[in-house]
Amino acid sequence: MGELNPAQTVIRLPDRIAWQAPPDAPPRSVETATLSGGEDADGIYLVLMKWYPGFMSAPHFYRTDRLCVVLSGVWWCNSGPDFDPDRAVAAYPSSYVRRVAGTPHYDGARPDAPEPAVIAICGLGPVEQTWVDPSQPRLRRI
Incomplete structure (x- = not known):
């Protein structure tokens, strides 16, 4: 009586969260950890994204809304099709x-950041990410 039932309350401690970099990403640029669902699957998902200092994404968009909360660090964001990290x-x-x-x-993290920016992202999948200019690199060192 009174003990946690792991079938009813699932807890994953930080050291048990598996972070993965995209296959084409430079080392220590960006990583994600899927906590629930999946961005490529139907339904709700929850992922963590970690932006290391000095990297930003190229302009892109998604088919569905994404709801984000910054957990740690500073996440630098802008909107529009033109990449201008200074704005x-x-x-x-x-x-x-x-x-x-x-x-x-x-979005991403400035080069002078003392730590990565970690963001929790939730939405409905599949997200169907589209790059504004697919001929340009998806990740940018700033």
Whole structure:
């Protein structure tokens, strides 16, 4: 009586969260950890994204809205199809950012950041990510 039932309450401690970099990403640029569902599957998903200092995404958009909360670090965000990291806006821990479906944006962490930016992202899949200019690199060192 009174003991946690792991079939009813699932807890995954930080050291048990599996972070993965995209296959074409430079080392220590960006990593994700899927906590529930999947961005490529139907239904709700929850992922963590970690942006290492000095990297940003190229402008892109999604088919569905993405609801984001900054957990740690500073996440630099901007909207629009033109990549201009100097005009990005800082989102500090506990900030909420909604990425509206079909609207181009980009984001990441400044080179002088003392730590990576970690963001929790929730939405409905599949997200169907689209790059504004697929001929350009998806990740940018800034």
